Amino acid sequence: MEKKKTIFGIILLLVVAFILGCFSFALWQKHYRQPENKSVPVTETLALEALPLTAENIPFTKRYVGYVTPVHEAQIQPYISGYIEKVLVKGGEYVRKGDLLIVLQQEQYQAELAAAYADILKAEANLKNAKVYYERIQKAGTKAVSPTELDNAQAQFLSAQADFEQSKANYALAKVNFDYTIIRAPIDGIVGNVSLTEGNYVSPSSGTLVSIMQYNPIRVVFSITDKEYLQELNKPKPFAGEEIFLQLPDGKTFSNRGIFQYTDNAIDKESNAIAVYADFNNIGKMLAPNAYVTVLVRQIFKNSVQIPKNLVSLEENGSYVYIIRHGKIIKEKINLQASENENFIAENTFQNGDYLLAVNFKESYLNKTISPVLPQPTKKEKQ
Numbered sequence: 001m002e003k004k005k006t007i008f009g010i011i012l013l014l015v016v017a018f019i020l021g022c023f024s025f026a027l028w029q030k031h032y033r034q035p036e037n038k039s040v041p042v043t044e045t046l047a048l049e050a051l052p053l054t055a056e057n058i059p060f061t062k063r064y065v066g067y068v069t070p071v072h073e074a075q076i077q078p079y080i081s082g083y084i085e086k087v088l089v090k091g092g093e094y095v096r097k098g099d100l101l102i103v104l105q106q107e108q109y110q111a112e113l114a115a116a117y118a119d120i121l122k123a124e125a126n127l128k129n130a131k132v133y134y135e136r137i138q139k140a141g142t143k144a145v146s147p148t149e150l151d152n153a154q155a156q157f158l159s160a161q162a163d164f165e166q167s168k169a170n171y172a173l174a175k176v177n178f179d180y181t182i183i184r185a186p187i188d189g190i191v192g193n194v195s196l197t198e199g200n201y202v203s204p205s206s207g208t209l210v211s212i213m214q215y216n217p218i219r220v221v222f223s224i225t226d227k228e229y230l231q232e233l234n235k236p237k238p239f240a241g242e243e244i245f246l247q248l249p250d251g252k253t254f255s256n257r258g259i260f261q262y263t264d265n266a267i268d269k270e271s272n273a274i275a276v277y278a279d280f281n282n283i284g285k286m287l288a289p290n291a292y293v294t295v296l297v298r299q300i301f302k303n304s305v306q307i308p309k310n311l312v313s314l315e316e317n318g319s320y321v322y323i324i325r326h327g328k329i330i331k332e333k334i335n336l337q338a339s340e341n342e343n344f345i346a347e348n349t350f351q352n353g354d355y356l357l358a359v360n361f362k363e364s365y366l367n368k369t370i371s372p373v374l375p376q377p378t379k380k381e382k383q
Contacts, residue, residue, distance in 0.1 A: 044369070045369045045371055046368045046369070046370055046371065047370075047373045048357060048365070049359050049375060050355035050356060050372035050373065051355065051356040051375070052356075053323070053350045055305055055348040056303075056305070057300050057304070058300065058304045058306060058345055059298060059299075059300050060301055060337075060340055061296050061297065061298045062297045063294055063296055063297075064223065064295040064297070065295070066221055066246070066292070066294070067220070067222075067291065068218055068219070068220055068287045068288060068289050068290060068291045069218075069221055070189070070215070070219065070289050071214050072214040073189075073212070073213050074186045074189070075208045075211050076186070076209050076212070077204065077207060077209060078206060079180040080104070080109070080177050080180045080181070080204070081201070081203035082104035082105050082109075082201070082202065083104065083199060083201050084103075084104060084196055084199060084200045085103045085104060085106070086102065086103040087101075087194065087197065087198060088100050088101055088103070089101045089194060089210065090191070091191055091193045091194045092190065095185040095188070095189065095190075096188050097184075097185055099184060101183045101184060101185055101191075102182075102183040102196065102209065103182055104181040104182075104202070105181070106181045109180075109181055112174045112177065112178070113171070113175055113177075115174075116167070116171035116173075116175075117171055120164070120168055123160070123163045123167040124164055124167075126160045126163060126164075127157075127160040127163070127164045130153075130156045130160035130161075134153040134154055134157040137149060138150070138153075183209070185212060186212070187214055189213050190213055191210060191212055192210065215282050215285050216283065217280060217281055218280055218287045218289070219279050220246065220258060220277075220278050220280060220287070221276070223271065223273035223274060223275050223276065224273060224274060224276055225272060225273055226273065226274065229263065229267070229274050232263075238260055238263065238276075239276075239297070241299055243257055243298045243299070244258035244259075244260065244278050244296070244297055245257050245295075245298070246258070246287075246296065247294035249293070253296075254280070254286065254287070254293075256281045256283070257280075258279060258295075259278060259279050260278050261278060263277070264276075264277075278295075301337050301338065301347075303347070304346060304348055305348050305350070306343045306344070306346075307321060307334070307343060307345075308342060308343055309342055309343060310342075311357070311358065312334070319333070319335075319336050320333055321356060322356075322361045323356055324355040324356075324370050325351060325355075326353075327369045327371070328370065329361070329365050332349075334349065335347040
């Protein structure tokens with residue numbers, strides 16, 4: 001029995017030693033065995049210069065060359081011939097519609113008017129006699145008068161009637177000629193140079209006697225391109241939401257704003273431009289006809305961003321920029337609204353947190369995580 005117990009104890013020790021050896025081997029593998037080499041993808045972060053995309057309301061001004069022209073202008077010429085009796089206006093004087101300007105000698109035309117009136121009275125008397133005679137012949141009947149007498153009476157009546165109408169027309173013409181001996185202002189405005197004197201003989205071939213130009217309101221004409229014209233047509237009304245104002249030859253800004261009136265009815269073939277007409281309140285007569293001015297058309301692009309032109313890629317199917325969004329570079333299509341100096345103005349179609357890539361794009365950037373680096377302000381910007 002003791003021998004069996006000895007053998008059993010030896011076997012038990014061997015089993016325990018085996019178990020302890022396996023456990024020690026496992027610990028050795030865990031702490032001392034080198035791990036196998038495996039390829040683990042590593043994402044590289046690249047810091048690139050970028051610009052923040054800040055939406056704002058951006059004022060934008062377009063400049064054009066314009067010229068001043070009166071809304072209404074009258075070149076007064078004589079309708080009849082005659083000697084000037086009175087000149088009642090001076091150059092540079094402001095006149096209102098209906099004001100008396102010039103009087104021609106009236107004696108001849110007054111006599112012609114009186115003669116025409118006398119002809120009316122004579123024709124009217126002849127008409128009455130012819131009418132009475134014709135009615136008497138009609139009442140007499142065919143037994144008392146012949147058909148020839150009846151026809152003659154009718155013809156006399158109709159002829160007298162025509163003479164009466166002709167005399168009235170002659171009187172109306174004489175009245176027109178007489179009225180033209182008095183020349184009045186057809187519009188409100190400023191009178192140009194007056195070189196007439198009393199006693200001058202004038203006729204319809206004499207040309208302009210007096211010119212009158214309306215100064216208030218005054219009109220300014222400038223031209224826009226065919227592309228700008230189409231853009232204006234897409235608005236509820238051309239130049240809606242825009243201010244039209246002027247810069248005078250001395251560099252000062254004209255205080256009053258212009259009101260768009262209309263565009264021309266055709267585009268100029270040579271310049272591909274169309275004329276625009278705007279009226280201004282010309283108090284003080286600061287805008288003189290035929291003067292050249294600089295027309296400024298100002299508008300505000302709401303919710304827009306400014307993008308440097310060198311960062312915009314102009315392609316056949318549109319305009320693009322490269323932006324940094326969530327650490328990745330994306331090619332983004334943009335809607336350009338205007339061009340000003342070194343920047344484009346674009347509609348804000350970006351997301352919050354987007355940055356504009358401010359360096360030349362490279363294909364190698366696509367597989368990297370991008371960290372935007374904002375440019376440092378210059379000394380002037382700090383001040």
